[in-house]
Amino acid sequence: MNGLVKGINMEAAETKKEDKESATGKQDTEYVWPDLVFKEYLAVVAVTALMLLWALMVNAPLRELANPGLTENPAKAPWYFLGLQELLVYFDPWMAGVVLPSLIITGLIAVPYIDTNTKGVGEYALSLRKFAVYNYLFGFIMWWVLIVIGTFLRGPNWNFYWPWESWEIHKEVEQALVFQPAWGPAFLGIYFLAGFVVPWLTSRYLREKGFLRYSIIMLHLLIMYFVPVKIVLRLVFNVRYVWAAPWFNI
Amino acid sequence: MKDILKKVTESQVWKSVFRHGYADETKNRMLQIRSNVFLHLHPFKMPRHAFKIRFTWCMGGVTFFLFLIEVITGLLLMFYYRPVTEYAYLDMKFLEFDVPFGIILRNIHRWGAHAMVATVMVHMLRVFLTGSYKPPREFNWVVGVILLVLTLLLSFTGYLLPWDQLAFWAITVGSNMARATPILGHEGPFAIVDKYNDVRFALLGGTDVGASALLRFYVLHIMLLPLVAIILMAVHFWRIRKDGGISRPL
Numbered sequence: 001m002n003g004l005v006k007g008i009n010m011e012a013a014e015t016k017k018e019d020k021e022s023a024t025g026k027q028d029t030e031y032v033w034p035d036l037v038f039k040e041y042l043a044v045v046a047v048t049a050l051m052l053l054w055a056l057m058v059n060a061p062l063r064e065l066a067n068p069g070l071t072e073n074p075a076k077a078p079w080y081f082l083g084l085q086e087l088l089v090y091f092d093p094w095m096a097g098v099v100l101p102s103l104i105i106t107g108l109i110a111v112p113y114i115d116t117n118t119k120g121v122g123e124y125a126l127s128l129r130k131f132a133v134y135n136y137l138f139g140f141i142m143w144w145v146l147i148v149i150g151t152f153l154r155g156p157n158w159n160f161y162w163p164w165e166s167w168e169i170h171k172e173v174e175q176a177l178v179f180q181p182a183w184g185p186a187f188l189g190i191y192f193l194a195g196f197v198v199p200w201l202t203s204r205y206l207r208e209k210g211f212l213r214y215s216i217i218m219l220h221l222l223i224m225y226f227v228p229v230k231i232v233l234r235l236v237f238n239v240r241y242v243w244a245a246p247w248f249n250i
Numbered sequence: 251m252k253d254i255l256k257k258v259t260e261s262q263v264w265k266s267v268f269r270h271g272y273a274d275e276t277k278n279r280m281l282q283i284r285s286n287v288f289l290h291l292h293p294f295k296m297p298r299h300a301f302k303i304r305f306t307w308c309m310g311g312v313t314f315f316l317f318l319i320e321v322i323t324g325l326l327l328m329f330y331y332r333p334v335t336e337y338a339y340l341d342m343k344f345l346e347f348d349v350p351f352g353i354i355l356r357n358i359h360r361w362g363a364h365a366m367v368a369t370v371m372v373h374m375l376r377v378f379l380t381g382s383y384k385p386p387r388e389f390n391w392v393v394g395v396i397l398l399v400l401t402l403l404l405s406f407t408g409y410l411l412p413w414d415q416l417a418f419w420a421i422t423v424g425s426n427m428a429r430a431t432p433i434l435g436h437e438g439p440f441a442i443v444d445k446y447n448d449v450r451f452a453l454l455g456g457t458d459v460g461a462s463a464l465l466r467f468y469v470l471h472i473m474l475l476p477l478v479a480i481i482l483m484a485v486h487f488w489r490i491r492k493d494g495g496i497s498r499p500l
């Protein structure tokens with residue numbers, strides 16, 4: 001509510017104030033016509049040219065008629081979902097396909113409400129917002145890295161192939177995995193418990209956000225960082241699940 | 251020549267369309283923006299930093315323009331495409347080999363969709379790095395997140411329509427994830443549904459990707475999702491202005 005009222009008041013006074021401020025040199029504003037409109041026009045021309053060129057040079061793929069009896073191997077989702085498909089290696093589908101994407105969306109929606117730091121608006125002042133920028137970039141980059149792996153480095157049976165390796169080469173079946181190591185559940189419990197309690201005790205910055213904000217932040221961050229943790233557990237320690245419960249496996 | 255030009259530009263017809271000249275004066279620069287229904291989305295004036303390509307990376311605008319390209323090429327494609335399993339694939343072949351410029355039309359639509367998915371993610375990155383989601387712009391960020399999801403869904407639903415092996419198996423893989431939805435998917439934890447009434451069935455209109463899935467994805471792709479996206483874009487652009495214009499340092 002507050003934000004909206006503030007927004008409307010700002011808009012009403014906008015042009016008048018800006019004219020005055022420009023005159024007194026307080027805020028440097030400029031008329032949108034023609035400077036900005038001209039740049040937009042150039043952008044339109046450039047994008048149109050680029051799309052035409054791309055369309056002339058590369059044909060959209062069209063393979064054989066759909067055949068439910070003939071499974072594609074590998075069957076890949078569109079590239080923007082390959083990060084999630086790549087996670088199927090490390091998590092069961094309910095995590096990789098449902099829980100993690102849902103948390104990405106709820107986490108993104110929550111961003112403006114959990115980031116109480118008012119610094120660094122309208123400029124690239126990253127050093128004033130280290131916590132937010134670091135965590136956001138971590139997730140953003142991980143999203144793209146997983147997409148690249150899923151797109152370029154996965155072949156038949158979702159085995160790992162370098163770009164210069166032929167998909168004809170037969171890949172060894174993965175080393176036998178430990179279904180659930182004895183220390184798994186304890187590890188999971190400690191990760192989340194300590195991950196939740198320790199920052200609260202040690203970081204005044206986080207405490208000052210209040211308990212509700214803190215909980216939402218930590219829920220999302222702990223699960224986000226659990227993804228690389230699980231990847232390491234799987235690749236280095238051959239762990240399939242840290243916790244195999246009767247209802248689901250993690 | 252000059253006389254003719256003068257006669258034309260001072261005629262009633264000309265003046266009924268163009269209500270101002272090009273002289274470089276404040277009044278004209280404001281009229282250019284306000285008397286044009288498309289340009290009037292802009293404010294008269296903006297802070298100078300926001301004119302710079304290195305501030306916005308032009309990414310919101312390019313995303314919007316790519317959306318317009320998709321609407322136009324998509325509309326033309328609809329003249330040639332029938333969303334039934336008997337014809338869908340044949341129509342793609344027809345488009346490729348018989349329709350003049352059909353292949354280019356399809357290529358632009360295909361690559362434009364890929365480009366839009368990429369630019370919307372980059373736009374989100376720039377909004378994050380400039381802290382532009384902070385009050386009073388919280389809600390516009392939320393609208394943006396929904397637009398991001400819609401962009402992905404638009405692209406995903408379109409992916410099935412060529413009805414080739416690539417499309418069929420990508421959507422099969424993608425929609426299989428929905429089986430694992432907790433509670434509402436028949437293979438998910440705590441399932442209370444079976445194969446015939448879970449979320450995947452609702453999405454596909456059947457237990458497998460088939461004729462009803464094709465029709466469902468088509469209707470979502472050409473009607474429902476674009477409609478919602480257009481409405482939300484209107485809200486998005488309106489709110490940029492109402493939230494005090496493009497973000498600026500305080």
Ligand code: HEM
Pocket residue numbers: 306308309310311313314317370373374377380382383387390391392393394395396397398401483486490495496497
């Ligand atoms: C179909 C998708 C979208 C379109 C067409 C779109 C378009 C635009 C445009 C044209 C602007 C003006 C400034 C600029 O170009 O950067 C803008 C600003 C903005 N967008 Fe988007 N956007 C989309 C998606 C998103 C997403 C995914 C987010 C964030 C999650 C977002 C959040 C914002 C915010 C907060 C602003 C205000 C920025 C400021 O004041 O500096 N938008 N959008």
